[in-house]
Amino acid sequence: xxxxxxxxxxLTKRYGDNVALxxxxxxxxxxxxxxxxxxxxxxxxxxxxxxxxxxxxxxGSASVAGHAVGSIAARAALSVLSDQPIFYDDLSVxxxxxxxxxxxxxxxxxxxxxWLLDSVGITExxxxxxATFSRGLKQKAAIAxxxxxxxxxxxIDEPFVGLDRAGRAALLDLLTWAHDDGAALVVATHExxxxxxxxxxxxxxxxxxxxxxxxxxxxxxxxxxxxxxxxDD
Amino acid sequence: xxxxxxxxxxxxxxxxxRDRRLGDTEWFDVLYRxxxxxLVGLIAVVFASDNVSGLLDDDVTVDQFLVRGPAVAGLVAMxxxxxxxxxxxxxxPVSVESADVRHLLLAPVSRQRxxxxxIAQRLRSVAFPLTLGFGVLAQLVAxxxxxxxGGWAAGGALFGAVVASLYIGGAVVAHAVRLPRWLAxxxxxxxxxxxxxxxxxxxxxxxxxxxxxxxxxxxxxRFPGPMDPIGSLAFWGERQRTIDVAALVVVAALVVVALLLxxxxxxxxxxxxxxxxxxxxxxxxxxxxxTVVQLRRQLRxxxxxxxxxxxxxFGRPDNATITPTSxxxxxxxxxxxxxxxxxxxxxxxxxxxxxxxxxxxxxxxAAVAGAxxxxxxTSSPLLLIPMVAAAFLLGLESLEPLAQEVDRPDLTDSxxxxxxxxxAHHLVAPAGLLAxxxxxAAASATVVEPAHAAAAFALAVPLAWAGAIxxxxxxxxDAPDPPAIADTTLLGASxxxxxxxTMPEFAGFSSVGLGALPVILSATAALPVLxxxxxxxxSTAWRSLVGVALCLAVMVFWVVRRDRWGAxxxxxxxxxxxx
Numbered sequence: 099x100x101x102x103x104x105x106x107x108x109l110t111k112r113y114g115d116n117v118a119l120x121x122x123x124x125x126x127x128x129x130x131x132x133x134x135x136x137x138x139x140x141x142x143x144x145x146x147x148x149x150x151x152x153x154x155x156x157x158g159s160a161s162v163a164g165h166a167v168g169s170i171a172a173r174a175a176l177s178v179l180s181d182q183p184i185f186y187d188d189l190s191v192x193x194x195x196x197x198x199x200x201x202x203x204x205x206x207x208x209x210x211x212x213w214l215l216d217s218v219g220i221t222e223x224x225x226x227x228x229a230t231f232s233r234g235l236k237q238k239a240a241i242a243x244x245x246x247x248x249x250x251x252x253x254i255d256e257p258f259v260g261l262d263r264a265g266r267a268a269l270l271d272l273l274t275w276a277h278d279d280g281a282a283l284v285v286a287t288h289e290x291x292x293x294x295x296x297x298x299x300x301x302x303x304x305x306x307x308x309x310x311x312x313x314x315x316x317x318x319x320x321x322x323x324x325x326x327x328x329x330d331d
Numbered sequence: 332x333x334x335x336x337x338x339x340x341x342x343x344x345x346x347x348x349r350d351r352r353l354g355d356t357e358w359f360d361v362l363y364r365x366x367x368x369x370l371v372g373l374i375a376v377v378f379a380s381d382n383v384s385g386l387l388d389d390d391v392t393v394d395q396f397l398v399r400g401p402a403v404a405g406l407v408a409m410x411x412x413x414x415x416x417x418x419x420x421x422x423x424p425v426s427v428e429s430a431d432v433r434h435l436l437l438a439p440v441s442r443q444r445x446x447x448x449x450i451a452q453r454l455r456s457v458a459f460p461l462t463l464g465f466g467v468l469a470q471l472v473a474x475x476x477x478x479x480x481g482g483w484a485a486g487g488a489l490f491g492a493v494v495a496s497l498y499i500g501g502a503v504v505a506h507a508v509r510l511p512r513w514l515a516x517x518x519x520x521x522x523x524x525x526x527x528x529x530x531x532x533x534x535x536x537x538x539x540x541x542x543x544x545x546x547x548x549x550x551x552x553r554f555p556g557p558m559d560p561i562g563s564l565a566f567w568g569e570r571q572r573t574i575d576v577a578a579l580v581v582v583a584a585l586v587v588v589a590l591l592l593x594x595x596x597x598x599x600x601x602x603x604x605x606x607x608x609x610x611x612x613x614x615x616x617x618x619x620x621x622t623v624v625q626l627r628r629q630l631r632x633x634x635x636x637x638x639x640x641x642x643x644x645f646g647r648p649d650n651a652t653i654t655p656t657s658x659x660x661x662x663x664x665x666x667x668x669x670x671x672x673x674x675x676x677x678x679x680x681x682x683x684x685x686x687x688x689x690x691x692x693x694x695x696x697a698a699v700a701g702a703x704x705x706x707x708x709t710s711s712p713l714l715l716i717p718m719v720a721a722a723f724l725l726g727l728e729s730l731e732p733l734a735q736e737v738d739r740p741d742l743t744d745s746x747x748x749x750x751x752x753x754x755a756h757h758l759v760a761p762a763g764l765l766a767x768x769x770x771x772a773a774a775s776a777t778v779v780e781p782a783h784a785a786a787a788f789a790l791a792v793p794l795a796w797a798g799a800i801x802x803x804x805x806x807x808x809d810a811p812d813p814p815a816i817a818d819t820t821l822l823g824a825s826x827x828x829x830x831x832x833t834m835p836e837f838a839g840f841s842s843v844g845l846g847a848l849p850v851i852l853s854a855t856a857a858l859p860v861l862x863x864x865x866x867x868x869x870s871t872a873w874r875s876l877v878g879v880a881l882c883l884a885v886m887v888f889w890v891v892r893r894d895r896w897g898a899x900x901x902x903x904x905x906x907x908x909x910x
Contacts, residue, residue, distance in 0.1 A: 114637070147599075150437065151437070151598060152432075152437075152598045152599055152602070153598075153599050154509075154597055154599065170439045170440075170441070171439070173437055173438060173439045174438075174439035176437075178433075178437060180433070184429045184430050184432075184433045184434075185430055186348075186428065186430040186434075187430075188348060188351065188352075189348075194434075197340070197344055197434070198434055198438070200340045201337055201340050201341070201434070201435070201438040201439075201440060202337075202438060202439065203337070243434075
């Protein structure tokens with residue numbers, strides 16, 4: 099296994115004349131917990147979608163766990179938790195968990211799935227169709243699905259949207275659990291607690307990295323607003 | 332290897348879901364639909380067979396067909412390939428469930444294996460109507476020239492399947508190799524122009540001279556087209572050439588390459604198309620033609636121009652200064668004239684932002700409508716069907732300002748004028764665009780039959796407007812009712828209390844009738860053409876214009892008064908109930 103969970107070299111995304119993401123060189127070592135912040139349209143989701151292989155870069159290259167983005171090996175190593183959960187209309191939460199777990203050859207997935215459902219508090223809804231859930235419940239089901247399979251790297255985009263207090267706490271616990279277990283996490287979020295729990299903070303503005311360092315160097319008030327300002331002292 | 336097991340998991344899941352779907356299927360309902368489709372199709376074919384007389388000149392011969400036909404049919408095949416290349420560059424032609432993109436295509440499973448089935452499915456869905464359609468058309472032609480109808484139908488069906496394969500194969504390969512849109516446009520244009528030139532050359536090739544046949548198929552090619560051999564397949568009912576088999580092999584190879592490259596399709600368009608297609612199916616189910624057209628535009632990744640073709644001073648001035656305002660904006664008293672001017676201007680902005688491809692499509696539809704109208708006067712009245720279809724679609728394509736307004740009722744209600752008034756004024760800008768399209772139609776009609784020039788230019792613009800009647804009705808009837816009457820039916824009963832039970836036969840017919848109503852209304856445009864079939868004089872053209880003008884006036888009156896009439900009818904029935 100390589101030492102880096104994510105590597106990008108001149109990764110760029112342009113839409114015509116608009117630059118959504120300026121050329122970015124980024125290295126995330128294995129097991130590192132990274133928070134990505136920035137105002138709306140700063141390029142957070144674009145970066146995540148390109149790393150997931152959902153969006154083709156206009157230039158540059160990226161790899162996940164040492165494999166080219168989109169390759170089978172990269173897909174095996176990468177789990178994605180999107181801000182917009184999408185489910186099959188005709189599969190229950192449990193059937194989704196089984197399908198995803200088996201696609202990734204997960205061993206003992208049933209015990210793990212039960213634990214995840216309990217963690218996010220939807221055990222009672224396991225046999226219901228998630229496509230009919232409320233926004234918050236959908237997000238909880240998506241969290242369980244993202245964590246049910248093996249992964250070395252997880253990309254997480256605005257995961258706290260729509261979650262109640264218990265859901266937020268459960269997700270923070272799961273992130274900590276995965277991080278302690280050696281996974282690299284890249285979380286695009288405005289959630290202050292998640293940012294301060296990170297080892298590294300990356301701030302984007304207009305598609306460019308304006309800060310890459312210790313979250314402690316950032317002004318907490320600005321972080322609470324989801325943007326970056328350097329701490330005064 | 333793990334991948335093999337994963338593919339087995341995918342197969343298992345797909346089978347389980349399919350079994351569940353089949354278990355939930357109402358088979359009686361499916362059989363009834365198949366029966367209805369077959370019955371209506373059969374009636375249409377018999378009707379067309381009886382009315383096809385005149386579609387071809389009486390003196391047309393099989394020799395002429397064999398000399399001219401392959402290049403012309405090849406043009407159809409080349410258009411399919413060209414459209415496929417464009418479609419592939421825009422992210423088509425395959426769509427899969429969004430959940431499949433998110434869960435399956437991001438899993439460590441061979442994408443080529445996963446996407447094999449959706450690509451094959453898409454090929455089947457395109458091939459079926461084309462095979463059927465070209466088979467029926469070839470059968471009609473065979474009837475005209477007293478040839479073997481079975482043989483011609485088989486040749487036509489084969490050609491239809493090949494056209495479908497070219498479209499899907501070209502699109503998948505273009506998508507997989509990331510063919511840039513501009514390159515796809517250039518390649519398509521060059522190829523279509525080349526084949527078009529070959530078709531023109533073949534069309535004008537002398538077949539007989541002094542009664543002697545001077546040209547036979549295979550001897551002609553002064554200007555051969557690349558798709559001539561494929562076009563030749565359509566005529567296998569009359570004669571078969573070994574060389575045409577090579578064309579079949581090339582097309583089959585294209586399909587195989589497409590299937591092999593399927594794993595390289597981009598996820599972003601697959602996800603976007605998956606969401607759009609599910610909306611499209613729903614819109615088609617509820618017979619919402621306008622939404623279907625709108626979603627198809629989105630499927631083609633067609634967007635409005637970021638920079639309009641021409642400006643109207645609505646942009647932010649370059650030298651604008653920022654000064655704090657002291658309070659909330661104060662309301663003036665805009666006159667009706669000023670508001671009308673604003674609505675017209677807003678309409679013109681919508682037109683100015685139409686994409687080049689949409690403008691080309693508008694011109695193309697106008698050309699088809701004009702050509703069919705001109706040909707319908709002198710040959711088969713069946714040509715009125717594509718004419719009305721083109722005129723209806725032309726209307727839908729041109730009514731962008733109205734469609735934008737109808738889709739945003741909250742914004743419409745914020746304008747201090749009745750909704751009908753706003754809608755009616757949104758017809759002004761499209762009327763201008765349709766007038767330009769009418770001139771294209773007139774030119775096209777003139778090319779088909781120069782003797783029709785005067786009538787064509789006299790009638791084209793009003794007929795383009797008449798063709799849009801259906802589009803206007805389809806758009807305006809989609810607008811939500813005003814809050815005061817939204818909760819009651821037209822008969823004044825509460826929507827919640829009215830019995831939903833309707834006799835199935837009546838519900839079926841009324842549903843089909845309501846769905847087809849816009850197209851039927853657009854058929855107004857065909858009436859003057861029909862009149863000219865019986866009396867092809869300019870005076871008939873002028874007289875028929877009066878009828879068209881009356882229809883247009885009624886349409887505008889309905890748009891303006893629709894809400895008021897709805898309220899009056901409800902009040903009438905409510906008064907009856909009280910009494």
